[in-house]
Every structure is written in structure tokens, then in C-alpha cells.
Amino acid sequence: MPERLTGKAGIRAFLLERVGVIVDTEAIREASGNQVQYGRRLRELRDEEGWPIESHNDAADLKPGEYRLAGPPPAPPPPQFARGISARLRAEVLERNGHTCQMCGIAAGELDDNGRKARLHLGHIMAKSQGGKDTRENLRALCSRCNQGAKNITQEPPTWLWLLAQLRRASEHDQRAAYDWLSTKFTEEPS
Template sequence: MAKTGSKEKIRKFLLANIGRVIESHEIFAASGGAGQYGRRLRELRDQEGWPILSHHDNSNLKPGQYLLQEKPPPNVVFSPIISARLRAMVLDRNGFTCQMCGLTPGDVDPFTGRKARLHIGHIVDRSHGGKNELSNLRALCSTCNQGAKNITTEKPSLIWLLTQVRRAGIDDQKAVYNWLHNKINSRD
């Protein structure tokens, strides 16, 4: 008789508890005491597309709490995780800035009240054939990566404006500075 692995045990436990906040000690117990249960959760989330939320994704969750929001997609297996090198290339190209809302790491996300964390998101989702290639990847904060903001065109926020200036070259930054300086001084 084949032994059931910890990932399969966690998979069954989560499916039996969809929509319920689960504590890490429950997952540990369900895994059969596997020390790598956190890694197995990440594999389910990142490689199989399971919508497992943690306190990084939902401000109602505390550290050590997880929530499988809904039934995961059937038989979805994504290509290997994005390499550290490719991740660094995407973050550098995108100026360490969320490409949807403009938050940078450490900025307070107005939707969650938590400091923003950047993830690497796919432009064409993996479930629709998108690949782990530089041209198909972008930096996204955790809220935008989960699709919770559903950003539409609106008046630029201070954070968005600052982000654009941060991403610009030094000559453009100087031009913005001079324009603001002249505009403010013309009001005096």
C-alpha cells in the first residue's frame, strides 16, 4: 500500500475546509507532522493555482492563519516557479513598483492597511498559456496580484505620481522638479 504524502494530506484537509479560516497548527497536524507544510502550501498556491490566502493577502487573517477561498481549479499544474534571477530582472525593469497601482515595497496599501509586498504576476495568466518569460511578467503588489483592486482609470494618486517620478531618469526628474518649482513660485 502506497504511503500518502504530506502534500496530498494537506490537499484533502483544505478541500474539506473551503471557506474556513485554518490555523497553521491544524495544517501541521493534517500533514502528519511534516516540518515542510509551509512549503507544501506554497506549492499548492504557486504551482497548482490554489487560491490560498494568508495574512499577507487578507488583512482579516492573522499570521499563521490561512483560507482556501474557493474550490481550486481542476488539474492545473503550472511550470516551475520563477527563478530568483528572472524575478530580480522583472523587479528591476519595473522599478520595484506595482505596475497596476504604483505601490512600492513598504508603502501602506490603502485597501488592506498593510505594507505593500511585491509579487511577480503574469500578464497572460499561466492557466491561459502564459509563460514564465520576462515579456510576460510584471511586478504587482499582493492586492493587485489577487485581483482585489480591479483598478480602473481614475485621477492619479500621490503614490502613483511619485512612483512615475521614481521610475523616470534623472533628466526627467529634474524637469518635473523645475516644473513644480516654477508652478509653486508663480502662485506667490
């Protein structure tokens, strides 16, 4: 004997067998396997999956506590595969960021604190979960360690005034090292 469906799957199967038929909340609760949240599952079918489920608010012939699947539900959308960031956009962001982590400053291939070569990833300035997009302006180079630690933390890259203030506070030796690095970076021929 096949296993009885419960929850949203049970409500789905129950309603599909009764298109156009009026059912009450007790029957829907039983179809859910007597789950407490059967009303929420019914709303999810209607509001999130677009099922044409009518209630007394939609049809005059229905009383409170009565529902009807007015017609067949919409076909589920085809599966969507995550679209990655294009190789071109990745290269543009890494080049713009000088192939260095924008949080800790380590360059690709340099040894990190654990003696491993730094690997750069693209991280979002505004996390995708907070509405950030896969755009050049919202991406930055991050090493593995910083990228892992930066999950859903929005941190703007430093401004040139902040960098200038940091350089002015640094020792002459560090200022010269920064100058040497910058002059090498901006006088090299692009490959």
C-alpha cells in the first residue's frame, strides 16, 4: 500500500482529486495528516504557487471555512540553474582590484598566515540575500579567508581619503613600499 502524503503534498493531492468541488477546513486538515499548520500550507499553495483556490472572500457561494480549487493549478516553472558570474566580469573585477583581497590586502598567490597560497574569489559588497546584484560595482576581490568571514556583511571598500590618511600615519619605510608597489602596478604593461 502506498504511503499516505501529508502536509502540503497531501493537500495538493487532495485538491487535485476535487477540482471544482467545495471542501471544508476539516477535510483539508485531514488531508494534511492533521498537521497544525494546514492553513498556512493552503495559503502557500494559493499565494506562492499560484493555485486558483477560492474562499468565501472570492466566491459568493462559499461560506467561511469552505474552499474550492477553481481549476487546474499552473504548471510548475522549469528548474532554474544558478547563473554564475561570467569569466569576463570576474577578470574585470580582479583587474580593477589589482588581484588583491579588498579586505586584508593579500595578493593572489602570496602565502597567508597558514602558509597556503592565497586564492581570490569574488565577493558581493551588498550580499545577494540583502538584494545585491552580480554587477561590477557590487563585486570585489576577496581571499578565501575573508570571503568566508564576510558572509552577509556589507563593508564598503576604503575611500582614497582614508587610504591617504593611513599612508600619512605609516612609517617612511612603509610609505616607500606603498609608493614602489603603486608605481609598479601602474607602470606595468597590461598583459
